[in-house]
Amino acid sequence: MSAEQPDSQWPLWEVFVQEKTGDPHEHAGSLHAPDGELALQAARDVYARRGPVVSLWVVESEHIVSTTPADSPSFLEPGPEKIYRHPRFYTGPRSTKNTARKK
């Protein structure tokens, strides 16, 4: 590799941060790094400089498979005919308290 080879030839990594146990890992941002070990260290320095962070994930951006804006409307169509998936679909005596519902 020549001295002129730029940093951004390094792969791009996406960083996910978990703020406390039980929380989901959330996307925090991205960075360039030559390998996973350095990506994790850089993620620590950049995205976990102030707590609270209990866990970090890094994944090479090219490994993420995602929908595209063009195909997502039909792909993500929730199926309005399947309204029985929502509690609103059901009728029942209103007066009965559902014990499973949060107070």
Add this chain to the structure above:
Amino acid sequence: MDDAGREERFQARIDAGERIEPKDWMPDAYRRQLVRMMSQHAHSEVVGMLPEGNWITRAPSLRRKQILLAKVQDEAGHGLYLYSAVETLGVSREELIDELLAGRAKYSSIFNYPTLSWADMGAIGWLVDGAAILNQTMLTKCSYGPYARAMVRICKEERFHEKQGFEIMAVLAAGTPAQRAMAQSALDRWWWPTLMMFGPPDGESTHNDQLMRWRVKQKSNDELRQWFVDLTVPQAQQIGLAIPDPELRFDEASGHWLTGPIDWDEFWRVVRGGGTCNRDRLEARQRAHDDGRWVREAAEAYAKKHRT
């Protein structure tokens, strides 16, 4: 769909308060404006480390030194958030850094002023970071998702920058006559350049209207400047320092502090490279880039060895 139809649909999404994400269709002009704005912002974070880096070794106590180090480290991180966000628009970080080092990219002119005394660390935190926070708070609502998200992160971190600066100023202002004079001199030198940070007045700002229509910005340069003045004048009064503006007055009718005229000739002179430190700053960046080369090469060689 033809381009006109797409553009109409794009504007409708913006008007409905939707956020635009990297893979969404966007007009070329929107992409170009964002690359311009976000890359200047990224460069400003990076060049912004230099005036303060100047004082790390001469901080008056270990406490102040730790704080200043942490603040400068934050600015480096903020540069990284922003470069990553610009990269989502299809520009590489390498291109952006090349533009900066070649002297073709702009960054905030405020960093072309010298930091002459310790009190300047106070003035920069209080005024320069204070001004930046207002602009960045507005940008957390920006229509471009990655930019807005970077701003949320930056605003959260930057709050202490402003606070530590105001604390430095308050301590000096309450100190010996010499310390007090040092604080006043810093305010005298940084006040007007800070007001210029918000950019040219609304009538002369070339990008303002379009950026507002796209909801990249929600406030004009003058509105942001006024917001800053109204917040800062009472703070100066609180610590007993004088704003260096003989025409400054409180306008009962509007409820605003009104300043005297800003010297826009000075602003344009510094933007065009005539500031005290323009050349110094770029040389320091170039040196840091060159001195870090062996680290980048070593990391690359190590990664390569472990891949095979």
